[in-house]
Each structure stands twice: as C-alpha cells, then as structure tokens.
Amino acid sequence: MNIINLSCTSCGAPIEVDPDIEFFRCPYCSTRLQIQQSGDRVSVKMGQEVSRSIEHGAEVTKTELKRLQLGQDLSMLQLQLSTLQAEIRALGRQPQTRQVREQLADLKNQEMNLIGRIKSIQTSMSSDSEYSSQSRSQYYPDTRARENVIAPTITGPKNWVAAYVLCFFLGFLGVHRFYTGHILLGIIQLVTLGGFLIWWFIDLFLIAFGKFKDSKGNLLSGPQSDTSRYIAIGISVIWALYFLVNVLG
Numbered sequence: 001m002n003i004i005n006l007s008c009t010s011c012g013a014p015i016e017v018d019p020d021i022e023f024f025r026c027p028y029c030s031t032r033l034q035i036q037q038s039g040d041r042v043s044v045k046m047g048q049e050v051s052r053s054i055e056h057g058a059e060v061t062k063t064e065l066k067r068l069q070l071g072q073d074l075s076m077l078q079l080q081l082s083t084l085q086a087e088i089r090a091l092g093r094q095p096q097t098r099q100v101r102e103q104l105a106d107l108k109n110q111e112m113n114l115i116g117r118i119k120s121i122q123t124s125m126s127s128d129s130e131y132s133s134q135s136r137s138q139y140y141p142d143t144r145a146r147e148n149v150i151a152p153t154i155t156g157p158k159n160w161v162a163a164y165v166l167c168f169f170l171g172f173l174g175v176h177r178f179y180t181g182h183i184l185l186g187i188i189q190l191v192t193l194g195g196f197l198i199w200w201f202i203d204l205f206l207i208a209f210g211k212f213k214d215s216k217g218n219l220l221s222g223p224q225s226d227t228s229r230y231i232a233i234g235i236s237v238i239w240a241l242y243f244l245v246n247v248l249g
Contacts, residue, residue: 009033067125074121081114092218096210098226130231160220164207164232168239171200176207201240208232 009014011029025032088107094100158180167176176191194200206212210229213219 013240021104070121070125074118077121078117081111084111084114089218090219093213094127094219110237158214158220160207160212162212163212163220164204166186167200167207168235171204176203180212180220183215197243201236201243204236204239205233208236 003014006015007013008026008029008031011026011031013026013028013030015026021035023032023034084107088104088111091100091107119127163180164177166179170176172189172194174194177183177186177189189195189199191197195202203212207220208229210219
C-alpha cells in the first residue's frame with residue numbers, strides 16, 4: 001500500500017493518504033476529504049457536501065452582516081429622529097420670533113429627511129427575500145412598536161389665526177378654548193360668559209401676543225410675523241375700547 005503525505009485542506013494538518021481510496025476523514029478535524037488523482041499527482045479536496053455547507057455558511061454570514069448593518073443604521077437614524085423631535089418640541093414652546101420660526105422650518109426639513117431614510121431602510125428590509133420571517137422577528141419583535149418610534153408628529157399645534165378669529169367673535173362662549181383642547185376651561189368660560197368678559201379679553205390679547213398655548217403646551221402655529229402680531233394687537237385694542245365705551249359705558 002502506497003502512503004502519500006499531504007496536508008488537510010480544512011485545518012492544514014499533515015495527513016497520510018492512501019491513493020487507492022476515494023474518501024476519508026481528517027484525523028484532526030474530522031473533515032470529509034476526497035482523493036483526486038491527475039496522472040502521477042495526488043491531491044485532496046473537501047467533499048461536495050462540505051463545500052456546499054461552507055458556501056451556505058458564508059452566505060448566511062453575509063446575510064447576517066447585512067442585516068446587522070441595516071439594524072444599526074436604523075437604530076442610529078431613529079435616535080437622531082427622536083433627538084430632533086425633542087428639539088422641535090422645545091422650540092415650539094419658545095416665543096415664535098422670526099429666528100425661531102426659521103430654525104423650526106430647518107429642523108422639520110431635517111425631520112422629513114430622516115423619516116424618508118428610515119422608511120427606505122425598512123422597505124429594503126421587508127422586501128429583501130433573504131430575510132425570513134424568523135429573522136425579522138428576531139431583530140424587530142414588535143412591528144407596531146417600531147412604527148410608533150418613527151411616526152413623527154407632523155400635524156402641528158392649533159392654528160393661530162383660527163384661534164384668534166374664534167376668540168374675537170365667540171370668545172365669550174369659550175369656543176377658542178374648545179378649539180385648542182382646553183375642554184374644562186371652555187365649559188367654565190361658556191357658563192360664565194368668558195369669565196364675565198374679562199377672561200375673554202385676556203385670552204384675546206394672549207393670542208395676539210403669541211403667548212397662548214394649546215392643551216398640550218404647544219404655542220399656536222401659523223403666520224405669526226411681527227406685522228401680523230401688530231395688526232392683531234391693534235384690532236384687539238380697538239375692539240376692547242369699543243366694547244368698554246359702547247357696551248359697558
């Protein structure tokens with residue numbers, strides 16, 4: 001029996017091979033090897049099932065790495081979106097000066113950009129045939145929770161112009177309070193005719209000065225430029241004087 005010294009193609013260990021047999025296992029790593037003869041040259045290679053297993057393992061590893069990278073990108077974008085939305089809410093509570101409004105507009109553009117990128121990653125992950133339902137459930141066990149994370153509150157607070165108009169004409173009935181979500185205060189104003197008319201005028205000037213907030217603590221949205229505020233304040237002053245002189249006088 002002729003014995004040939006070769007090396008295992010899997011672990012690299014020195015092995016003794018009998019060229020008369022076709023298959024054998026490496027005594028060190030137990031890999032199933034196949035004898036190949038080409039003329040006087042003898043070599044070994046992995047069995048076909050082992051090669052397929054390795055190829056499959058490499059493909060699985062590639063898929064796992066891709067999924068892991070997408071998951072990391074998604075988590076990073078969701079964190080950025082959460083931080084950005086916190087900044088938007090903080091700016092929404094500040095007086096709506098021109099600089100603040102410009103910052104809000106810029107932040108909302110960034111918000112929509114992040115939302116688009118997040119949805120693009122989610123679409124890629126859901127449409128990729130490589131990801132089985134088991135893999136998706138492993139990385140995203142609660143789809144509804146993920147949707148809640150990325151869903152932006154893009155419907156802003158109540159409109160400033162609408163609140164002012166309602167307060168101007170129907171403020172003594174508390175209609176502007178109902179509109180902005182202050183239900184209990186609206187009922188009190190309805191019963192007391194706008195807090196005996198005093199509360200009505202207080203709210204009217206708060207809205208005109210841009211200090212009025214909805215039930216969630218957000219300043220009212222809308223065209224609150226300096227010019228529009230001056231006009232609203234002027235109308236409020238004229239209306240208050242007219243009411244005092246002609247109605248109460």
